[in-house]
Amino acid sequence: MHFGSDNWAGAHPAISAALANASAGFAPAYGASELDRKVADRFNEVFEREVAVFFVGTGTAANALALAAVNRPGGICFAHREAHMIEDECGAPEYFTGGGRMHGVDGPRGIMDPALLEKAIDHFPAEFVHGGQPMAVSITQATEAGTVHSLDGIAQFAAIAHHAGIPLHMDGARFANALVSLGCTPAEMTWKAGVDIVSFGGTKNGCWMAEALVFMNPDTARNAPFVRKRGAHLFSKSRFIAAQFDAYFAGDLWLTMARHANAMASRLAEILSASEGCRLAWPPQANEVFAIMKREQAARLQAAGAAFHEWHPPHPDSAALDEGEAMYRFVTSFATDPAEIERFAAITG
Amino acid sequence: MHFGSDNWAGAHPAISAALANASAGFAPAYGASELDRKVADRFNEVFEREVAVFFVGTGTAANALALAAVNRPGGICFAHREAHMIEDECGAPEYFTGGGRMHGVDGPRGIMDPALLEKAIDHFPAEFVHGGQPMAVSITQATEAGTVHSLDGIAQFAAIAHHAGIPLHMDGARFANALVSLGCTPAEMTWKAGVDIVSFGGTKNGCWMAEALVFMNPDTARNAPFVRKRGAHLFSKSRFIAAQFDAYFAGDLWLTMARHANAMASRLAEILSASEGCRLAWPPQANEVFAIMKREQAARLQAAGAAFHEWHPPHPDSAALDEGEAMYRFVTSFATDPAEIERFAAITG
């Protein structure tokens, strides 16, 4: 019963098969192969416009290089206080930007409060050199709390960012899970709502290692080839990422995998909320479920073979915890076996 | 007839198979899986001592992070003027070290002249703050010129580096090719000769993407986990690199592949030196052959289907060129088909 993280799964068999198929033969390196080009075109189709796509190796790289591409001297990127870029990337965004800063903004369930974001940006007026200058706003879709920004919500953040003269970045490590949750198109969830740059993740959703930095407007990507190469993320046998994405998009495998993961999370939420002594912290919208229960109950489930971790909730959400309780995160993926979910239902009683 | 680069090949079938096998099931992420640990142990065996090994995604990352791990304020790394770190990494070593510098040192056939190296280091005496301070010496094994440092040669560079109080780094993008060329053990080619840090490359020798930063003395690697994570090269599904290395080392596949590549280069050298109007720039020692011929002759061979590129030789070697001649690089790999070599022999006449 593996609900620890979506990166504990391996690769989908179709992804592995694609790699095996691509193994034979020779092809130009560093992204110049036919397969690389084919997949780049596929991204244009997926986003219904010409985009500039750059494969990279990790989500952290996509995020950090996105900021490196748009940073300004004294630059500040605004993101939710619990964002992966702030909490889980060991300072990579600051490192790759040569000292840019992440400014955490509060808000419930992984989504910044728009008013607080505006206030945070206003803290750095253009004429006050001592503070620095805004350089980007970043949102995570789906969020670290397993919730999903609505299209209107994204558009609101885009409006705030653009009003401040800075781009809106989307950390899409769980892009597909959010997409099928909203039931919209990639175009609608990104540039049609005002998103400028996307960290497009495939790894958590069935690839071995396939991430892409996608600029919605290719004109803004002039320096990106150098940003990526200097950042040590231009792969010589780049087609091995292309092959993964090729299979990922083929027959909408990516959407199928994300729907499965989300469905598994919904079922898990049902089970958890029906379980005595356990309640949901909030309703899941993608492939992560946050539940509150007594520590003893959690320990019992873990002893019975269920893998999941305690989650340290941000301050306001902590208020929901009673004595002896803790918050726990359950993550599903393309590889989650429905039988395991039912096994879990059995042990929760 | 693909002699363009060893990174135009895909992955060895055994590597692909290993990936397919590893695809199923769940395993801890970020390098904590059993397979990751098994492969880390395998590195200890390969090097006949406990080493600290960190998987990364590109050779450029291994090199740049190696320097980031040992840099000092105002730090300077000394390497051959034609080194990959100087010529082909878009400034990644300088970027990852936050402004460290690469200092090019001349020498024939990709190997620094030891006297010039000593002179270059002496240019930065400890008490002269204006120049900066030495931080590392780096050698490439096999070199960018397809030659190989002898064990005595490596020991000499180690002595110079250690005398200056700085470590010796080895860029081993073609580690295996050099190793089988020398017919020695990995231990002999590294720490027994005084090497402190190795960029251990698997990608050019049959993997999809498998590189490792290896500290010969684990005590010096205390900060390396942070260096790698902050550098965006800690992979969540790390076992997909481990699986490649697992197959790479199994049954000495890596040595078999390197021997094949080197043998193909030797045969190619025979053919080229026997071809009228063509001569070797110098004898090949690994899997790269450098030949001099008239541009027309090269164009004819390329038109007949042979893929190889012009190489811009460093100054002293340029002297060997006559009017109308150019230098060309031919690279072989695990995937080079002997039949293609013989086809090439046929068209060179």
Place this chain on the structure above:
Amino acid sequence: MHFGSDNWAGAHPAISAALANASAGFAPAYGASELDRKVADRFNEVFEREVAVFFVGTGTAANALALAAVNRPGGICFAHREAHMIEDECGAPEYFTGGGRMHGVDGPRGIMDPALLEKAIDHFPAEFVHGGQPMAVSITQATEAGTVHSLDGIAQFAAIAHHAGIPLHMDGARFANALVSLGCTPAEMTWKAGVDIVSFGGTKNGCWMAEALVFMNPDTARNAPFVRKRGAHLFSKSRFIAAQFDAYFAGDLWLTMARHANAMASRLAEILSASEGCRLAWPPQANEVFAIMKREQAARLQAAGAAFHEWHPPHPDSAALDEGEAMYRFVTSFATDPAEIERFAAITG
């Protein structure tokens, strides 16, 4: 009536005279002059131990280079949320450390809550590579709120920092004001209480531009000459800083100036607290007074010729404000004329 900032004053006449005296004649550059050495010795006397002192040009430089000297990969420095390094240095600490991070910690009146500091440090356990690793704790003495850390308070922060294996830095832009407020020795306020590195400021207290980065233990300053030179803060005519410090220390001018500034602040506090409709936010301990009054009242005083600025108080302190009120900062210095203070008393009525 200049209460806008202590850096609106020029230099004390004795400082100017010292510069004029030093103008004539030739002397070795880059800190090697006799005067430079004499002043370095003077620092040893002031601190009652051998220290390593490095003149720099700005307080921001002293702070940023202090962190650059002690940073680690993924490094995090903990400081009060309102610290100058966080709020007023345009990201210089992050820039000079190549992406180190400042982590703001809350606490009343410019002083971190020790329990919150411990909790913040615990957020980055050594084995969790995703978060990064602590690299320093920094306190400001006197604080941005015009308060002063007690000797016991400093020792407590030192204990917390050292327990975490990291140094304690003191931003001493107003070192002298705090010192005379406590009535202790420089040694007691620094290394005897556990401080490791001091940004020693002279500029706000009567110099034109005289700041020093002081390492309490010279053994830890091995790289500092390179840190400063690479950071573009090694001055060729370094003796012009030495001359300022020479006059600064002579006859305890620095303490006299600080005592005057603090006394002027005390008198200002009396006046403000006695003024109808006005109250102190908290009692001043150095040369800054924070007062709360209606905006109209402040505007009236400003119109009458008093220069002072609104201060945006941190969240908890904001609670003290009623409708229509704001917090204002008044700063005194060596140059504050007692007659101006009494003029101000007159207009406050």
Place this chain on the structure above:
Amino acid sequence: MHFGSDNWAGAHPAISAALANASAGFAPAYGASELDRKVADRFNEVFEREVAVFFVGTGTAANALALAAVNRPGGICFAHREAHMIEDECGAPEYFTGGGRMHGVDGPRGIMDPALLEKAIDHFPAEFVHGGQPMAVSITQATEAGTVHSLDGIAQFAAIAHHAGIPLHMDGARFANALVSLGCTPAEMTWKAGVDIVSFGGTKNGCWMAEALVFMNPDTARNAPFVRKRGAHLFSKSRFIAAQFDAYFAGDLWLTMARHANAMASRLAEILSASEGCRLAWPPQANEVFAIMKREQAARLQAAGAAFHEWHPPHPDSAALDEGEAMYRFVTSFATDPAEIERFAAITG
């Protein structure tokens, strides 16, 4: 007999007097004072156009921040191999640009060979991401060899830089000495010849510490306030730099001082070339004289009280040295006493 360096002198009495005058009274900090504005206007007059001027503390800061303002990912700045930025700034340009690179170009007497510069730039074609991309060309005026670029020469470098789409930077640590040597206007020596950014030095020519980063086109300086502040070179009591420049320009003091220094160098050159066993390496054009003599002869002069240093000539110039000879540098300044020069004439015999 002080010919060691122009930074061994103190400040001109008029500069010191200006500082004393400015000491009294209060003025807005951080460059907002009337005096700061007046001097900024004075720069406009000096350059006969509206420029954007930013005071900084060291020549190294001016150079490094100039590059930080124009850097691009993977950026490379081309300068003479002996340039101060390459040889004497401890890697500050690389540090402040977050890993930009300096590419040394050869040429006689401190001036790049234009053909070699073009070839160096061509080494980094736009489509070859592995090498990086050009970001600036920098020339030093006067050069490190005490020579001066002609106006045509500057225009030629500007044409090469602009053809490559990059700006031309001038390191003007000895701007005034070059200016009076050419007998042209500041406008002619800079923007009229195509220079885009100037590091304008006052320190070596009679100031204590007065340097300025000057953008010929203010539109290109949008980010410069943040570049400087983040770089820790925005001075709170900025008017103390303004006061120095105010006196520097008043009555053309700067030109008078530079003419004196150059005249002293000419006289020194006469003396040296007339001295038996001694010859000039090349004719001086500003305030530095390079002479070749036997080491014993130099030692004799030094023992007799003449301060000057050996200079390590670049390779081609080394060829001019016979056995036992060395090259020596003599530097004059505003403060050089003609009587000392004649004393030197006496001891050279």
